[in-house]
Amino acid sequence: MTVMQMFRMDGQVAFVNGAGRGIGAASALALAEAGADVAIRARTLSQLEETAAGIRAFGRRALVLQAVEEDGDDTAALDRAVTELGGLHALVNVVGGAMPAPFMKGNDKKLNEAFDFNVTGPIRMCRAAVPHMLASGHGSIVNITTTMAHLVARGFSTYGMVKSALEHGTKLLAADLAPRIRVNSVAPGSIHTDSLEVIMRDPAIRQAIEDATPLRRLGVSDDIAAAVLYLCSPASAYMTGQSLHVDGGLRVPNFDMGLPDL
Numbered sequence: 001m002t003v004m005q006m007f008r009m010d011g012q013v014a015f016v017n018g019a020g021r022g023i024g025a026a027s028a029l030a031l032a033e034a035g036a037d038v039a040i041r042a043r044t045l046s047q048l049e050e051t052a053a054g055i056r057a058f059g060r061r062a063l064v065l066q067a068v069e070e071d072g073d074d075t076a077a078l079d080r081a082v083t084e085l086g087g088l089h090a091l092v093n094v095v096g097g098a099m100p101a102p103f104m105k106g107n108d109k110k111l112n113e114a115f116d117f118n119v120t121g122p123i124r125m126c127r128a129a130v131p132h133m134l135a136s137g138h139g140s141i142v143n144i145t146t147t148m149a150h151l152v153a154r155g156f157s158t159y160g161m162v163k164s165a166l167e168h169g170t171k172l173l174a175a176d177l178a179p180r181i182r183v184n185s186v187a188p189g190s191i192h193t194d195s196l197e198v199i200m201r202d203p204a205i206r207q208a209i210e211d212a213t214p215l216r217r218l219g220v221s222d223d224i225a226a227a228v229l230y231l232c233s234p235a236s237a238y239m240t241g242q243s244l245h246v247d248g249g250l251r252v253p254n255f256d257m258g259l260p261d262l
Contacts, residue, residue: 006235010035013085013136014232015078017125018094020047022193023144026221027092027228029054034229036090037061039081061085074121075128088132090232093122093143096163097195100155102260111158118162119169126173130181139181142231143170144224147189147245153253167243174241182240184231189247191219214249 014031018024020042028038032055042048048064055062065077082088096118133139145167148160167185174183190209227244230236
């Protein structure tokens with residue numbers, strides 16, 4: 001096998017949770033381009049159908065799974081993916097997020113909701129995926145975290161805390177699930193997706209973020225998708241419990257998000 005062949009995923013099945021747009025959609029397309037059949041899940045059906053069309057354009061099978069807020073939906077979605085696509089070799093958890101806000105504007109309810117969305121949900125998917133990956137013989141799990149899981153900036157207390165829990169949880173899962181299942185994470189920096197657009201509308205904030213980033217630009221979804229493909233594919237077969245920081249070199253986020261004091 002050549003080095004380039006190590007990035008191929010022919011004959012494998014991937015499940016991308018949060019694949020309607022942005023990083024999730026780009027990751028699903030990258031996996032399909034590398035030869036995987038892909039189950040995609042998100043809340044918005046029209047977005048999923050668009051992603052599915054891109055997967056099928058690469059000649060791969062796409063399974064559209066619309067997420068619903070019902071107990072057991074995570075397990076049911078994975079079960080259906082295995083039944084219809086014939087196994088499970090990779091799981092990518094992209095769901096999550098929280099808008100910057102002053103610490104004193106938060107409360108227990110918002111913190112618990114953020115933790116459930118960013119940590120409990122992805123870990124639930126991991127737990128449901130493990131039996132299927134063991135049945136397939138091997139597996140790779142990739143959790144999407146954030147650069148704010150290890151950096152410090154005003155306004156990111158909730159988001160940084162919960163994603164930090166997911167990032168460290170990824171390392172703990174890697175120890176628990178080795179050697180047959182690898183678990184890694186990708187920590188994106190400032191990626192220009194729809195979720196960041198509300199912030200990017202302010203030219204001053206965008207310029208400040210770009211100035212604080214050594215590569216002097218925002219990232220794009222394909223920057224993260226390339227890292228996801230690497231971690232899902234045999235190219236990273238000797239990696240587990242790691243976090244890839246795809247952040248343009250950002251180390252000191254000294255930009256002002258325009259938030260009021262406290």
